[in-house]
Amino acid sequence: MGHWITLKPEGADPIRAWRADPAGKPRGGIVVIQEIFGVNSHIRAVTDRFAAEGYLAVAPAVFEHVEKDFDVGYDPDSRARGMAVVSKVDFEQTLRDVAAAITVAKEGGKVGIVGYCYGGSIAWAAAARLNGLSAAVGYYGGQIIAMKALKPAVPTLLHFGDKDQHIPVAGVREVAAAHPEVEVHIYPADHGFNCDQRASYDAPSTALAWTRTLDFFRKHLG
Numbered sequence: 001m002g003h004w005i006t007l008k009p010e011g012a013d014p015i016r017a018w019r020a021d022p023a024g025k026p027r028g029g030i031v032v033i034q035e036i037f038g039v040n041s042h043i044r045a046v047t048d049r050f051a052a053e054g055y056l057a058v059a060p061a062v063f064e065h066v067e068k069d070f071d072v073g074y075d076p077d078s079r080a081r082g083m084a085v086v087s088k089v090d091f092e093q094t095l096r097d098v099a100a101a102i103t104v105a106k107e108g109g110k111v112g113i114v115g116y117c118y119g120g121s122i123a124w125a126a127a128a129r130l131n132g133l134s135a136a137v138g139y140y141g142g143q144i145i146a147m148k149a150l151k152p153a154v155p156t157l158l159h160f161g162d163k164d165q166h167i168p169v170a171g172v173r174e175v176a177a178a179h180p181e182v183e184v185h186i187y188p189a190d191h192g193f194n195c196d197q198r199a200s201y202d203a204p205s206t207a208l209a210w211t212r213t214l215d216f217f218r219k220h221l222g
Contacts, residue, residue, distance in 0.1 A: 001048040007060055009100040012093055015064040017101060018044050020051035022108075027054040028134075028221030029105025030112050031098060031126075033119030035192070036082035038063050038070040042197050043116070053214060055221070056108030060101040062094045062122075074198045086118055094122055095130060102132040110134040110221040114213065115141065116194060120158075127152035135220035137213050140164060140191050145171035148178050156182045157216045159209045161189035161202070185212065 002020035009015065018032075018039050032047045034040075039047075039061040050057040063070040066088045072078035098113065105111045112135035115123035120141025127136035128150035136156045138144060144158065145167065156179075160172045169186060176184040187205035192198045194206050 001051055002044055002057075005058075005104070007097065007100045007104070009060075009093070009097045011096050012065050015097060016061045016069075017104070018047050018059040018061070019104065020044075020048045020057045022051045022054045022056065024054070026056040026108030028056075028110045028112065028217065029102075029108035030055045030057045030114060030217065030221075031101045031105050032057055032059040033098065033113065033115030033122045034059060034062065035117035035119060035195070036063075036086045037072050037074065037078060038082070040071045040073065042195050046116075050114075055217070056105055058101045058105045060097045062097045063089060065089065065093060065097075074192075074195070091122075091125075095126060098122060098126050099130055099132070102130065106132065112136065112217050112221050115139065117142065117192060120144065121147065124152070124156070124158075125150060127154050127156050135217060137216060139194055139209070140167060142166050145175055148175045152179070152182060155216070155220050157213065158182060158184045159194075159212075160184070160186050161191060161193050161200075161205065162186050163189060164191040166191050183212075183216070185209065 047057040114137040120138035121143035123138040189202035189205040190200035193202040
C-alpha cells in the first residue's frame with residue numbers, strides 16, 4: 001500500500017519517508033514516528049494500517065541524517081545499533097523533519113501524529129511545539145517524563161506499560177497529574193508492547209490501545 005517519497009526538511013539534506021494513501025478520500029493525515037529501529041517493516045506496516053483506516057499516513061525516516069537507509073530488527077545487535085544512532089540524532093532536527101511530514105500529511109485534511117518509543121517522545125514535543133497538528137498520540141515515550149513541563153497545544157493521548165523497565169510508572173503518574181487534560185492509559189505490558197516483532201509484544205494491550213488511538217483520531221481528525 002505504501003511507497004517511499006522524499007521529504008525536504010528545513011536545516012538538513014532530504015530524507016526518505018514512507019507514505020501510505022487510503023483507497024478513497026482521506027479522513028485526515030497522520031504522521032507516524034519510528035522507534036530507534038528506523039522506518040522498518042513494523043513501522044511501515046503501522047503506517048499502512050492507518051491508511052487502511054482511511055488516513056494519509058507519512059513516516060519520516062528521521063535517522064537518515066545519521067545513517068542512510070537505516071532499518072534494523074529487534075535482536076540485541078540491532079538494538080545496540082539503534083542506540084548508537086539515536087545518540088547522534090539532533091532532536092531539534094527531528095522536529096523539523098516532523099514539520100516537513102506534517103506538510104505532506106495536510107493533503108489528507110486535519111493532521112495527527114503518533115509515535116512509538118523514541119517517536120512517542122517526539123510526538124509529545126511536537127504536540128507542544130509544532131504548528132499544523134490537531135491531535136497527538138504517544139506510545140511509551142521515554143523522554144516524556146523529563147519533558148513533562150511542556151504543555152500540549154492539541155488533544156493528546158498517551159499509552160504506557162506498567163512492566164516497562166525504562167519508564168517508571170511513578171513518573172507516568174506525575175505526567176498524568178501535571179496534565180489532567182491529557183488522556184493517559186497504563187497497560188499490563190512491557191516496553192514496546194505494540195510491536196508484534198518484539199518479545200515484549202502484548203496482543204490484548206495492543207488491541208485496546210489501537211482501538212483507543214483510532215477512536216481518538218476519528219474524534220479529532222475525522
